[in-house]
Amino acid sequence: MNLAPEVTGFYEKHTGSVQYVVACPETKHCAIIDPVLDFDEKSGATATIEADRLLRFIEERGYQLKWILDTHPHADHFSAADYLKHRTGAPTAIGEKVVGVQKLWKDFYNWPDFPDDGSQWDRLFADGETFMLGHIPVRVMHSPGHTLASVTYVIGDAAFIHDTLFMPDSGSARADFPGGSAHALWHSIQAILSLPEDTRLFTGHDYCAGGRAAAWEATVAEQKATNIHISRLLTEADFVAAREARDRSLPMPRLILQALQINTNAGRMPQPESNGRSYLKIPLNLLQSPWA
Incomplete structure (x- = not known):
């Protein structure tokens, strides 16, 4: 049996996100893993350019879409999961710990009536849960740290590691969002690196370090040997200290307050108001000030 899925990455330059079709x-x-709904924060305009690109590719390849998977509620782009579900009928899924993220942001946005039970998705995966993608087994790993809800999808010889590790020249992901933890991130990374050495690891973002072309695939062995954080920060204490120091220097993602409204709701837009238009809600003075 061939346990090597066909993996095609689609780079979305505006947010540095990588979307995947895995077959x-x-x-x-x-x-589809981590699809992007286009959003222009200056005009407030949304579009489905990226999601439609995925659908065209699936049609061209003769694939049958069985799942729309998010690894976590993203803070830097909108999820196109709801749009794709309505276009295709395929079920949506995410890790079951998303309910913890919903509870956090429900309070931040003052949404007393918002359902915080994960019911916006068709399936919530528990740590260790398995299912099949065609003939290829899929295992879900809870991989908290970047967010408390993050999961890794291990699909045959490929693992989709979202925002835990980046490409080796870029290190690891931040862990300072509400519910994040550098300690948890360390343990999640160690679990990912315990996969077989030739496992292909696919990242959720790439920021083209040093001006190189976008890239998103490295093996477990390559990450262990050359990742600028993992190969140098060899203890949990050293990693946590470096990660937390780095995080204190980073600005919040420019779309975090917009994106979490959409992504804690499985990619749904806010309900239109009486004039037929949807609105985003921005809580003031919630997150760390850039002047602090």
């Missing part, structure tokens, strides 16, 4: 080569069953 069983024998059955042509596929999943």
Whole structure:
């Protein structure tokens, strides 16, 4: 049996995000992972350019879409999961700890009636849960740290590691969002690096370090040997100290307050108001000030 899925990455330059179509080569069953809904923060305009690109690719390849998977509620782009579900009928899924993120942000946005039970998705995956993508087994790993809800999808010989590790020249992801933890991130990274050495690891973002072309794939062995954080910060204490120091120097993502409204709601837009228009809500003085 071929346990190597066909993996195609689609780079979204505006947010540095990588979206994936992952397919069983024998059955042509596929999943979309972390799809992006286009959003221009200056005009407030949304579009489905990226999501439609994924759908065209799936049609061209003759794939059958079986899952729309998010690894976590993203803070830097909108999820296109709801749009894709309405276009295709494929079920949406995320890790079950998303309910903890919903509870946090429900309070931040003062949404007393917002459902915080994960019911916006068709499936909530528990740590260690398995399912099949065609003939290829999929295992879900809870990988908290960047967020408390993050999961890794291990699909055959490939693992989709979202915002834990970046490419080796870029290190690891930040862990200072509400519910994040550098200690938890360390343990999640160690679990990912305990996968077989030749496992292909696919990142959720790339920021083109040093001006190189976008890249998003490295093996476990390559990450262990050359990742600028993991190969140098060899203890949990050293990693946490370096990660927390780095995080204190970083500005908040420019879309975090907009994106979490959409992504804690499975990619749904806010309900239109009486004039037929949807609005985003921005809590003032919630997150750390850039002047602090």
